[in-house]
Amino acid sequence: MAKSPPLLTRPQSHSPKKYHQHPKRRPMSPFCISIFLLVTCVAFFTLFQIQSLHTPPSSSSPWSLMHQWRKVTTSSQELTSMAEKLKQAVTFLPLKDLRYQDKALEGHTWFMSSMYDIHEEGEVQYQQFPSESSNGRLLCLKGRDTHDGSWNSYALAWPETLPLNASLLKGLTFVSYNHYNYDNIWHGLSAVVPFVAWHIRNGCESPSRWILYHWGELRFKMSTWLRTLTEATYGADPYIEGFEWANNSEPVCFEKAVVMRHNEGGMSRERRIETYDLMRCKARAYCNLSLEDARINDKGLPRIGLTLFMRTGPRSFRNESAVIGIFEKECAKVEGCKLMVAYSNNLTFCEQVKLMSLTDILASPHGAQLTNMFLMDRNSSVMEFFPKGWLKLAGVGQYVYHWIASWSGMKHQGAWRDPDGDPCPFPEDDRRCMSVYKGGKIGFNETYFSEWAANILSEVKRRKMENVSNNTTASTSSCPCS
Numbered sequence: 001m002a003k004s005p006p007l008l009t010r011p012q013s014h015s016p017k018k019y020h021q022h023p024k025r026r027p028m029s030p031f032c033i034s035i036f037l038l039v040t041c042v043a044f045f046t047l048f049q050i051q052s053l054h055t056p057p058s059s060s061s062p063w064s065l066m067h068q069w070r071k072v073t074t075s076s077q078e079l080t081s082m083a084e085k086l087k088q089a090v091t092f093l094p095l096k097d098l099r100y101q102d103k104a105l106e107g108h109t110w111f112m113s114s115m116y117d118i119h120e121e122g123e124v125q126y127q128q129f130p131s132e133s134s135n136g137r138l139l140c141l142k143g144r145d146t147h148d149g150s151w152n153s154y155a156l157a158w159p160e161t162l163p164l165n166a167s168l169l170k171g172l173t174f175v176s177y178n179h180y181n182y183d184n185i186w187h188g189l190s191a192v193v194p195f196v197a198w199h200i201r202n203g204c205e206s207p208s209r210w211i212l213y214h215w216g217e218l219r220f221k222m223s224t225w226l227r228t229l230t231e232a233t234y235g236a237d238p239y240i241e242g243f244e245w246a247n248n249s250e251p252v253c254f255e256k257a258v259v260m261r262h263n264e265g266g267m268s269r270e271r272r273i274e275t276y277d278l279m280r281c282k283a284r285a286y287c288n289l290s291l292e293d294a295r296i297n298d299k300g301l302p303r304i305g306l307t308l309f310m311r312t313g314p315r316s317f318r319n320e321s322a323v324i325g326i327f328e329k330e331c332a333k334v335e336g337c338k339l340m341v342a343y344s345n346n347l348t349f350c351e352q353v354k355l356m357s358l359t360d361i362l363a364s365p366h367g368a369q370l371t372n373m374f375l376m377d378r379n380s381s382v383m384e385f386f387p388k389g390w391l392k393l394a395g396v397g398q399y400v401y402h403w404i405a406s407w408s409g410m411k412h413q414g415a416w417r418d419p420d421g422d423p424c425p426f427p428e429d430d431r432r433c434m435s436v437y438k439g440g441k442i443g444f445n446e447t448y449f450s451e452w453a454a455n456i457l458s459e460v461k462r463r464k465m466e467n468v469s470n471n472t473t474a475s476t477s478s479c480p481c482s
């Protein structure tokens with residue numbers, strides 16, 4: 001969500017110039033010259049020594065053979081002891097860095113705070129282990145606390161010198177950090193999207209396991225919707241590592257790990273669209289949808305799907321039948337238009353995928369169910385409804401469905417904000433009113449809704465007519481990465 005903060009642009013290993021400024025050249029003093037000569041002599045001497053180690057010992061010199069044999073055994077003992085020291089030197093740091101507690105949302109995360117991300121312009125920001133920037137070291141994790149991330153810890157270690165008693169897990173491990181949770185489909189999707197982007201850019205490699213963190217605390221569940229989307233995308237039910245088998249005080253290291261801490265942050269619009277395209281395509285394939293017959297009706301006119309996606313409880317429409325009536329009336333005026341009314345709470349994942357694939361205009365109150373919009377064909381339309389008070393009090397989070405529309409290539413065609421709502425005992429702009437407005441219901445304005453629906457319907461129809469005259473059918477070609 002947030003733009004990548006300057007702190008997180010990793011010092012690029014291929015541009016070290018920035019960090020090692022050349023001092024101005026000055027003529028050498030005689031003292032400098034003698035130091036220079038001394039260093040040169042030492043260097044030649046060392047080179048000579050190394051060279052003599054490589055040349056096979058001549059039989060005419062038994063002393064030299066003995067000498068070199070002793071040298072080799074000593075260094076192998078030294079190596080063993082050095083490796084032992086390296087194993088013990090692996091230092092674990094808390095996953096949650098309390099120094100960033102107050103600005104957890106402002107950029108540098110408190111998750112693995114000593115690490116920098118790999119970030120190329122327009123691409124997802126991530127960390128990978130082993131990699132050049134980790135000097136070939138693997139990621140190791142320790143602890144499985146679910147309440148306080150500062151009790152869980154991380155370290156880097158070379159594969160030859162893993163910390164004592166460490167287990168090594170084979171395959172690719174996705175390590176996800178999320179400020180929010182994996183139950184809410186919007187927040188959960190934000191956490192999964194960067195892994196899909198990485199998957200596309202890295203030979204479609206799929207993970208053997210996922211490790212989910214919220215503030216460094218382990219999580220073991222995704223919402224069913226998110227889990228099914230992940231299964232559809234990667235072709236296998238995601239295995240979420242619970243570490244039940246592991247000894248809490250012993251480390252677990254990973255043959256290959258990819259860590260995401262910034263959701264979509266840093267990704268260009270093209271990259272995001274490519275990522276949502278892949279998930280849409282995979283979801284439709286997973287749900288066995290075939291769409292060719294649905295595009296054109298028997299009169300050869302394009303079908304236009306207008307879907308009212310209803311909520312129950314907070315942010316539902318106060319008078320559903322009135323709202324349905326308005327949209328029904330406008331839909332009936334446009335040949336080919338079909339109105340669908342659905343409730344997000346009782347549709348399976350594949351029912352949602354199917355519904356969205358038939359939807360050209362999605363009209364729905366602000367809420368997580370709108371996350372489904374990326375499953376519509378590209379360039380489809382979104383109409384959003386808010387209860388009273390949100391514009392002033394709900395903060396920037398109220399625009400998330402504008403963002404996802406833009407990221408997934410949809411057209412967000414505005415929001416209607418109810419001027420009326422439940423009375424608040426404080427002045428209208430008082431933050432405390434948000435608790436009243438948050439769960440508020442949404443009314444309607446017949447004039448406004450009718451005009452709005454009519455305009456969008458005619459725009460969509462115009463767009464779809466262009467395609468009909470070319471007699472295009474929905475592309476059935478297989479998805480990338482399959």
Ligand SMILES: *[C@@H]1O[C@H](CO)[C@@H](O)[C@H](O)[C@H]1NC(C)=O
Pocket residue numbers: 164165249250
């Ligand atoms: C490694 O495991 C052994 C056997 O369980 C135990 O005695 C030893 O203390 C462990 N070492 C560390 C550093 O955890």
Ligand SMILES: *[C@@H]1O[C@H](CO)[C@@H](O)[C@H](O)[C@H]1NC(C)=O
Pocket residue numbers: 165247248249250
């Ligand atoms: C876990 O590891 C610690 C340290 O190595 C050891 O003392 C303890 O007995 C182990 N516990 C189990 C259940 O293996």
Ligand SMILES: *[C@@H]1O[C@H](CO)[C@@H](O)[C@H](O)[C@H]1NC(C)=O
Pocket residue numbers: 286287288350
């Ligand atoms: C899709 O079709 C395949 C093969 O016919 C079947 O095994 C699978 O269960 C179907 N998937 C869904 C989600 O219906």
Ligand SMILES: *[C@@H]1O[C@H](CO)[C@@H](O)[C@H](O)[C@H]1NC(C)=O
Pocket residue numbers: 296300471
């Ligand atoms: C489009 O083309 C297909 C065959 O390519 C044909 O069967 C269908 O009738 C055409 N539809 C229209 C509306 O022209």
Ligand SMILES: *[C@@H]1O[C@H](CO)[C@@H](O)[C@H](O)[C@H]1NC(C)=O
Pocket residue numbers: 319321322
């Ligand atoms: C809902 O709206 C319809 C149509 O405007 C109206 O007839 C009905 O009385 C309303 N219902 C309620 C509960 O306000």
Ligand SMILES: *[C@@H]1O[C@H](CO)[C@@H](O)[C@H](O)[C@H]1NC(C)=O
Pocket residue numbers: 312343345346
């Ligand atoms: C889905 O939920 C809505 C509202 O709770 C209800 O009216 C509808 O009958 C439900 N549909 C099914 C198929 O259960």
Ligand SMILES: *[C@@H]1O[C@H](CO)[C@@H](O)[C@H](O)[C@H]1NC(C)=O
Pocket residue numbers: 378379
């Ligand atoms: C979406 O619309 C834009 C312009 O409005 C057009 O350039 C683009 O080709 C469309 N994309 C698709 C997939 O229809």
Ligand SMILES: *[C@@H]1O[C@H](CO)[C@@H](O)[C@H](O)[C@H]1NC(C)=O
Pocket residue numbers: 419445446447448
């Ligand atoms: C309903 O919408 C129309 C058209 O935008 C507007 O002129 C009118 O004032 C609105 N009515 C109410 C009660 O807000």
Ligand SMILES: *[C@@H]1O[C@H](CO)[C@@H](O)[C@H](O)[C@H]1NC(C)=O
Pocket residue numbers: 377378379463464467472473474475
């Ligand atoms: C128009 O056709 C293109 C290519 O087949 C397709 O990708 C796009 O979704 C269609 N647009 C609409 C609005 O149906």
Ligand SMILES: *[C@@H]1O[C@H](CO)[C@@H](O)[C@H](O)[C@H]1NC(C)=O
Pocket residue numbers: 466467469470472
């Ligand atoms: C359909 O054909 C028209 C005219 O030939 C062309 O301008 C338009 O780009 C085509 N649309 C698509 C989606 O191929």
